[in-house]
Amino acid sequence: xxxxxxxxxxxxxxxxxxxxxxxxxxxxxxxxxxxxxxxxxxxxxxxxxxxxxxxxxxxxxxxxxxxxxxxxxxxxxxxxxxxxxxxxxxxxxxxxxxxxxxxxxxxxxxxxxxxxxxxxxxxxxxxxxxxxxxxxxxxxxxxxxxxxxxxxxxxxxxxxxxxxxxxxxxxxxxxxxxxxxxxxxxxxxxxxxxxxxxxxxxxxxxxxxxxxxxxxxxxxxxxxxxxxxxxxxxxxxxxxx
Amino acid sequence: xxxxxxxxxxxxxxxxxxxxxxxxxxxxxxxxxxxxxxxxxxxxxxxxxxxxxxxxxxxxxxxxxxxxxxxxxxxxxxxxxxxxxxxxxxxxxxxxxxxxxxxxxxxxxxxxxxxxxxxxxxxxxxxxxxxxxxxxxxxxxxxxxxxxxxxxxxxxxxxxxxxxxxxxxxxxxxxxxxxxxxxxxxxxxxxxxxxxxxxxxxxxxxxxxxxxxxxxxxxxxxxxxxxxxxxxxxxxxxxxx
Amino acid sequence: xxxxxxxxxxxxxxxxxxxxxxxxxxxxxxxxxxxxxxxxxxxxxxxxxxxxxxxxxxxxxxxxxxxxxxxxxxxxxxxxxxxxxxxxxxxxxxxxxxxxxxxxxxxxxxxxxxxxxxxxxxxxxxxxxxxxxxxxxxxxxxxxxxxxxxxxxxxxxxxxxxxxxxxxxxxxxxxxxxxxxxxxxxxxxxxxxxxxxxxxxxxxxxxxxxxxxxxxxxxxxxxxxxxxxxxxxxxxxxxxx
Amino acid sequence: xxxxxxxxxxxxxxxxxxxxxxxxxxxxxxxxxxxxxxxxxxxxxxxxxxxxxxxxxxxxxxxxxxxxxxxxxxxxxxxxxxxxxxxxxxxxxxxxxxxxxxxxxxxxxxxxxxxxxxxxxxxxxxxxxxxxxxxxxxxxxxxxxxxxxxxxxxxxxxxxxxxxxxxxxxxxxxxxxxxxxxxxxxxxxxxxxxxxxxxxxxxxxxxxxxxxxxxxxxxxxxxxxxxxxxxxxxxxxxxxx
Numbered sequence: 001x002x003x004x005x006x007x008x009x010x011x012x013x014x015x016x017x018x019x020x021x022x023x024x025x026x027x028x029x030x031x032x033x034x035x036x037x038x039x040x041x042x043x044x045x046x047x048x049x050x051x052x053x054x055x056x057x058x059x060x061x062x063x064x065x066x067x068x069x070x071x072x073x074x075x076x077x078x079x080x081x082x083x084x085x086x087x088x089x090x091x092x093x094x095x096x097x098x099x100x101x102x103x104x105x106x107x108x109x110x111x112x113x114x115x116x117x118x119x120x121x122x123x124x125x126x127x128x129x130x131x132x133x134x135x136x137x138x139x140x141x142x143x144x145x146x147x148x149x150x151x152x153x154x155x156x157x158x159x160x161x162x163x164x165x166x167x168x169x170x171x172x173x174x175x176x177x178x179x180x181x182x183x184x185x186x187x188x189x190x191x192x193x194x195x196x197x198x199x200x201x202x203x204x205x206x207x208x209x210x211x212x213x214x215x216x217x218x219x220x221x222x223x224x225x226x227x228x229x230x231x232x233x234x235x236x237x238x239x240x241x
Numbered sequence: 242x243x244x245x246x247x248x249x250x251x252x253x254x255x256x257x258x259x260x261x262x263x264x265x266x267x268x269x270x271x272x273x274x275x276x277x278x279x280x281x282x283x284x285x286x287x288x289x290x291x292x293x294x295x296x297x298x299x300x301x302x303x304x305x306x307x308x309x310x311x312x313x314x315x316x317x318x319x320x321x322x323x324x325x326x327x328x329x330x331x332x333x334x335x336x337x338x339x340x341x342x343x344x345x346x347x348x349x350x351x352x353x354x355x356x357x358x359x360x361x362x363x364x365x366x367x368x369x370x371x372x373x374x375x376x377x378x379x380x381x382x383x384x385x386x387x388x389x390x391x392x393x394x395x396x397x398x399x400x401x402x403x404x405x406x407x408x409x410x411x412x413x414x415x416x417x418x419x420x421x422x423x424x425x426x427x428x429x430x431x432x433x434x435x436x437x438x439x440x441x442x443x444x445x446x447x448x449x450x451x452x453x454x455x456x457x458x459x460x461x462x463x464x465x466x467x468x469x470x471x472x473x474x475x476x477x478x479x480x481x482x
Numbered sequence: 483x484x485x486x487x488x489x490x491x492x493x494x495x496x497x498x499x500x501x502x503x504x505x506x507x508x509x510x511x512x513x514x515x516x517x518x519x520x521x522x523x524x525x526x527x528x529x530x531x532x533x534x535x536x537x538x539x540x541x542x543x544x545x546x547x548x549x550x551x552x553x554x555x556x557x558x559x560x561x562x563x564x565x566x567x568x569x570x571x572x573x574x575x576x577x578x579x580x581x582x583x584x585x586x587x588x589x590x591x592x593x594x595x596x597x598x599x600x601x602x603x604x605x606x607x608x609x610x611x612x613x614x615x616x617x618x619x620x621x622x623x624x625x626x627x628x629x630x631x632x633x634x635x636x637x638x639x640x641x642x643x644x645x646x647x648x649x650x651x652x653x654x655x656x657x658x659x660x661x662x663x664x665x666x667x668x669x670x671x672x673x674x675x676x677x678x679x680x681x682x683x684x685x686x687x688x689x690x691x692x693x694x695x696x697x698x699x700x701x702x703x704x705x706x707x708x709x710x711x712x713x714x715x716x717x718x719x720x721x722x723x
Numbered sequence: 724x725x726x727x728x729x730x731x732x733x734x735x736x737x738x739x740x741x742x743x744x745x746x747x748x749x750x751x752x753x754x755x756x757x758x759x760x761x762x763x764x765x766x767x768x769x770x771x772x773x774x775x776x777x778x779x780x781x782x783x784x785x786x787x788x789x790x791x792x793x794x795x796x797x798x799x800x801x802x803x804x805x806x807x808x809x810x811x812x813x814x815x816x817x818x819x820x821x822x823x824x825x826x827x828x829x830x831x832x833x834x835x836x837x838x839x840x841x842x843x844x845x846x847x848x849x850x851x852x853x854x855x856x857x858x859x860x861x862x863x864x865x866x867x868x869x870x871x872x873x874x875x876x877x878x879x880x881x882x883x884x885x886x887x888x889x890x891x892x893x894x895x896x897x898x899x900x901x902x903x904x905x906x907x908x909x910x911x912x913x914x915x916x917x918x919x920x921x922x923x924x925x926x927x928x929x930x931x932x933x934x935x936x937x938x939x940x941x942x943x944x945x946x947x948x949x950x951x952x953x954x955x956x957x958x959x960x961x962x963x964x
Contacts, residue, residue, distance in 0.1 A: 015443050017478040021467070024598040026520060026584055038508060038520035040582055046476070056443070058475045062595055100522055102508055105954075113544055115954055116506040138953040141879065154952030156864065156881035202256050202297070226262070229877030230861040231828075231838055234299045235287070237258040265839040267761060267825055279749060279761035281823055303836055341763055343749055346713075354785055356713055357747040379712040382638065395711030397623065399638035470636030471620040472587075472597055497925050499960040503949070528958070538925070540957045684738050684779070708744070716781045717769070719740040 019046025019094070020061045027070040027099060032174045041072070041099040045080075047090030048126075060087055072097065072121075074131065074170060081125035092126035101135075101173055117177055134164045135173060137180045139225070141199070142188060158199070159227040161208060166219040183211045201225040201236040209238045260287025260335070261302045268311040268340060273415045282313070282340040286321075288331030289367075301328055313338065313362075315372065315411060322366035333367035342376075342414055358418055375405045376414060378421045380466070382440070383429060399440070400468040402449060407460040424452045442466040442477040450479045501528025501576070502543045509552040509581060514656045523554070523581040527562075529572030530608075542569050554579065554603075556613065556652060563607035574608035583617075583655055599659055616646045617655060619662045621707070623681070624670060640681070641709040643690060648701040665693045683707040683718040691720045742769025742817070743784045750793040750822060755897045764795070764822040768803075770813030771849075783810050795820065795844075797854065797893060804848035815849035824858075824896055840900055857887045858896060860903045862948070864922070865911060881922070882950040884931060889942040906934045924948040924959040932961045 023043040031037040045061040064083045068076050077095060084093035098120040105115045118136040123129065141155040161180055165171075187207050191199060205225040212221050224237040264284040272278040286302040305324045309317050318336060325334035339361040346356045359377040364370065382396040402421055406412075428448050432440060446466040453462050465478040505525040513519040527543040546565045550558050559577060566575035580602040587597045600618040605611065623637040643662055647653075669689050673681060687707040694703050706719040746766040754760040768784040787806045791799050800818060807816035821843040828838045841859040846852065864878040884903055888894075910930050914922060928948040935944050947960040 014479070015446060015477050016463075016480045017465075017476075018443060019476060021474040021476055023473040024582060024584075025596065040522045062473070066594065066596075100506060102506075112548065113954055114507065114548075140953050154881075154950050154957070156879045157951045157953070158877075158879035202259060205256060222257075224258075227877050228880045230863050230880070231836055232264040232303070233262040234877070235258075235260060235262055236256050238255070239257045265823060265825075266837065281763045307835065307837075341747060343747075353789065354713055355748065355789075381712050395640075395709050395716070397638045397640035398710045398712065399636075468636050469639045471622050471639070472595055475636070496961070497928060497959050498945075498962045499947075499958075500925060501958060503956040503958055505955040544955070684741060687738060704739075706740075714746040714785070715744040717740075717742060717744055718738050720737070721739045 015049050017046045017048060017094075018056050019044065020058060023062060023065065025065065025070055025097075027072045027097070029099070029101070030073050030172075032172045033104065037102060039099045039101065041070075041097045043098075044094075044096040045084060046094050047084055047088045048092040049088075049090055056088055077121065077123045077131060078125070078129055081123055081129065085125055092124060094122070094124045096120065096122045103174055103177060117173075119173060130166070132164055132166050133173065133176075134162070135176055135180075137161045137163065137177055139184050139204075142185075157228055159201070159225065159233070161204075162224045162226070163208075163212075164222045165212070166221070167217050168219050169217055171215070171217045179211055179215070180208060183208050199227075201227050201234050205236040205238045209240070213240070256290050258287045258289060258335075259297050260285065261299060264303060264306065266306065266311055266338075268313045268338070270340065270342070271314050271413075273413045274345065278343060280340045280342065282311075282338045284339075285335075285337040286325060287335050288325055288329045289333040290329075290331055297329055318362065318364045318372060319366070319370055322364055322370065326366055333365060335363070335365045337361065337363045344415060344418060358414075360414060371407070373405055373407050374414070374417070375403070376417055376421075378402045378404065378418055380425050380445075383426075398469055400442070400466065400474070402445075403465045403467070404449075404453075405463045406453070407462070408458050409460050410458055412456070412458040420452055420456070421449060424449050440468075442468050442475050446477040446479045450481070454481070497531050499528045499530060499576075500538050501526065502540060505544060505547065507547065507552055507579075509554045509579070511581065511583070512555050512654075514654045515586065519584060521581045521583065523552075523579045525580075526576075526578040527566060528576050529566055529570045530574040531570075531572055538570055559603065559605045559613060560607070560611055563605055563611065567607055574606060576604070576606045578602065578604045585656060585659060599655075601655060612648070614646055614648050615655065615658070616644065617658055617662075619643045619645065619659055621666050621686075624667075639710055641683070641707065641715070643686075644706040644708070645690075645694075646704045647694070648703070649699050650701050651699055653697070653699040661693055661697070662690060665690050681709075683709050683716050687718040687720045691722070695722070738772050740769045740771060740817075741779050742767065743781060746785060746788065748788065748793055748820075750795045750820070752822070752824070753796050753895075755895045756827065760825060762822045762824065764793075764820045766821075767817075767819040768807060769817050770807055770811045771815040772811075772813055779811055800844065800846045800854060801848070801852055804846055804852065808848055815847060817845070817847045819843065819845045826897060826900060840896075842896060853889070855887055855889050856896065856899075857885065858899055858903075860884045860886065860900055862907050862927075865908075880951055882924070882948065882956070884927075885947040885949070886931075886935075887945045888935070889944070890940050891942050892940055894938070894940040902934055902938070903931060906931050922950075924950050924957050928959040928961045932963070936963070 021044045025041050025043055026038065027041045028036050028038050043065065045065065049056065061084065064080055064087065068080060080095055081093045084090065098118065100116045101119045102114045102116050105113050120134045121131060123131045137160060138157065139159045139161060141158050163176065163180065165176065184204065187204055188199065205223055208223045208225065212218055212223065220240045222237065222239045224235055226233050226235045262285045264286070266282050266284055267279065268282045269277050269279050284306065286306065290297065302325065305321055305328065309321060321336055322334045325331065339359065341357045342360045343355045343357050346354050361375045362372060364372045378401060379398065380400045380402060382399050404417065404421065406417065425445065428445055429440065446464055449464045449466065453459055453464065461481045463478065463480045465476055467474050467476045503526045505527070507523050507525055508520065509523045510518050510520050525547065527547065531538065543566065546562055546569065550562060562577055563575045566572065580600065582598045583601045584596045584598050587595050602616045603613060605613045619642060620639065621641045621643060623640050645658065645662065647658065666686065669686055670681065687705055690705045690707065694700055694705065702722045704719065704721045706717055708715050708717045744767045748764050748766055749761065750764045751759050751761050766788065768788065772779065784807065787803055787810065791803060803818055804816045807813065821841070823839045824842045825837045825839050828836050843857045844854060846854045860883060861880065862882045862884060864881050886899065886903065888899065907927065910927055911922065928946055931946045931948065935941055935946065943963045945960065945962045947958055949956050949958045
């Protein structure tokens with residue numbers, strides 16, 4: 001009796017999202033210095049299904065991805081989302097990709113080493129296209145004194161900044177990373193002139209917010225600054241109004 | 242010039258959340274069969290700060306946690322949230338803990354082995370207390386045939402169900418887990434009578450939704466069923482209306 | 483008194499290994515079908531230092547890596563190890579890289595999807611060059627029945643095979659992967675004719691050993707077969723004599 | 724023809740190790756201050772099988788673990804290994820457990836916070852019992868200046884020390900941790916008197932070696948000091964002769 005009831009109920013229950021997760025994929029992304037760079041992404045693709053719909057074809061998600069041969073930029077992001085919406089007869093489509101982004105370091109005496117930054121892009125298409133770029137920027141303290149016959153070792157990992165940004169128009173990932181790294185440097189330089197030399201997650205988050213507010217291309221943003229400790233981390237999160 | 246501007250701006254920018262992350266802590270939680278069980282949690286604690294506020298005392302978060310000596314139930318959850326709100330003079334307080342929950346397996350010929358389930362509790366207090374319980378329940382296929390001199394090996398990991406639930410009143414984690422495991426069993430038994438023997442994430446998510454709808458104690462829920470594959474996973478998510 | 487003693491002692495204590503870990507790097511590896519593929523590696527580089535030596539120049543490791551621009555094959559592996567040994571005046575040098583390797587699936591009705599396999603190469607140079615290739619090959623059970631209007635879903639993750647192989651001469655990663663996937667298929671096909679249908683880690687490991695024994699290019703190998711369960715995994719390891 | 728050959732071969736191929744991995748288990752371990760502490764472990768259990776043996780009973784491993792109800796000390800470690808050897812008719816038995824160990828911090832103005840240390844114990848029994856204890860001790864730099872109205876924040880994670888130790892007789896985990904933390908403190912205090920203020924992985928590893936050499940209870944040890952950087956880590960490993 002209860003079983004039949006449960007089965008009847010289940011027909012009226014709507015699936016909110018359906019799709020594929022953790023598709024591993026080699027991709028090509030735009031790169032300011034070298035035009036493009038090759039990296040490896042993990043992708044999630046899913047759709048919202050309308051009420052009447054009864055199932056979906058999971059293999060179609062990856063078929064669509066295959067058609068783009070891993071060429072990922074804002075244009076192809078839009079095309080993929082549109083194909084998903086049409087072929088899966090969905091109300092909304094979503095594409096999330098995460099990848100390491102490599103950037104030759106030119107500041108602070110780094111002799112051309114490659115820095116890598118965890119990036120992700122989350123796009124969705126319901127009536128309009130929406131795209132959020134996220135970047136994780138490591139934060140480290142500078143070494144006060146450099147020794148002659150030995151290159152400076154690390155002061156360790158002070159923390160990181162997690163950024164999520166929506167743009168009005170195209171903006172280079174490199175320029176976001178540089179802006180954040182410069183903001184950290186300014187904060188540290190100012191601290192060295194003060195009596196209280198503690199770098200705080202709140203004041204660093206506020207200064208990053210102030211830097212981001214000045215970029216016209218940015219529609220909205222969230223920034224979280226983390227300070228790693230032995231036992232736990234502290235953090236402060238700030239959102240654009 | 243630009244620097245002064247950025248500094249002025251930063252004073253007006255409000256911190257949304259501030260707190261501590263990944264505090265590792267031994268805790269005691271309620272257990273239906275044994276009254277209580279000891280496990281190990283990772284906790285995040287944070288507050289929303291009012292506009293005028295200029296900083297926070299990070300060590301106070303962990304001090305409050307220490308005062309409760311790791312005794313975690315719904316009551317202490319509320320007390321911790323209240324202490325956080327008062328001592329940090331905040332508009333809202335948040336506590337998230339994640340821990341493995343152990344449960345003696347009694348079904349399917351498991352001879353008293355301990356199953357472990359990743360659980361988390363997310364509580365917040367602004368004007369009212371809100372508490373969400375999340376549980377991850379592994380899903381595996383039954384082995385058709387058991388051999389005499391060798392205990393059955395695993396068919397592997399078919400997938401998992403991720404549940405997030407808000408309750409009207411207290412409900413045992415054990416009972417949620419059993420409900421979900423019984424629902425999976427029913428679905429598989431029914432499938433074995435059908436011609437199309439494919440266990441699908443959509444139909445399993447719908448059936449779990451139907452099971453959860455019948456529990457009066459449940460205010461709202463989200464359930465996501467994942468099916469693991471070699472190359473990627475497929476999933477379906479369903480939310481209570 | 484104790485302090486001075488401890489300091490004296492420390493001068494006589496020899497460093498066994500010194501180097502860099504978890505260098506993230508985009509690399510190009512050889513690919514049977516497409517000549518080469520681009521992927522992303524994590525590298526460890528270290529040397530054994532002679533007794534008299536008192537320190538090392540950590541930045542030199544990454545400088546050497548930079549000189550090869552991420553072109554990784556057996557030849558460049560040898561060159562990197564030689565440069566490390568010379569420039570760091572070491573008795574022995576070691577290079578370990580780990581990367582996802584992508585391979586178009588052509589078997590079992592996979593419609594050209596990309597499989598990805600966790601690979602690693604560990605090379606060392608003391609008097610002779612030694613190179614070990616490791617590959618992780620996922621194992622899944624076939625779906626008995628395919629439905630017409632819906633592509634087959636996964637039976638889940640049964641387990642995986644971890645292989646570590648030393649070669650007499652060059653051998654394609656692709657051919658190792660295919661050999662292992664064919665061996666799994668054979669074992670499953672034979673099982674379907676037997677009464678006892680339990681796929682066991684021991685018998686699968688033995689069969690893989692038998693397959694690897696027949697490849698002349700292989701000098702020595704270790705294979706571990708894992709079967710994933712809800713509560714734990716079981717495994718069997720086999721080594722060439 | 725080839726198939727029959729491969730099957731024949733496979734009968735002569737010996738399994739080196741067979742067992743269970745990643746069994747999650749609540750355990751009780753000895754604690755210097757509180758007599759015992761409860762934590763959560765991940766266990767691996769495996770045996771070496773003699774040539775004639777043809778299979779094993781995987782469930783017996785966990786049965787043996789269940790019989791000890793998670794009470795883990797050196798004595799029970801030996802008993803478990805003996806039971807494994809006998810019941811699985813094996814030549815050698817192995818037990819590896821990994822768990823977070825909690826320790827109230829009393830140094831450096833830490834107001835009674837719990838530090839947690841990743842520990843593991845690897846035991847084996849062939850003719851004799853052997854037991855290795857491993858501990859991971861975080862290393863952080865001290866904050867030069869403490870501010871009055873704000874507790875000190877972290878300088879970040881400088882690195883960690885990984886220790887693996889064999890003992891002649893019982894020794895407290897707490898005393899190993901304290902020894903390592905004191906050694907780091909001494910090294911930093913000495914550095915502050917020197918011109919070259921760079922904390923190096925080699926010199927820190929050497930000093931730890933010197934400290935460990937003075938403990939009679941220690942039979943042999945390996946210590947690796949890591950320094951975390953933004954792009955990669957550096958490390959030095961030292962082994963007792």
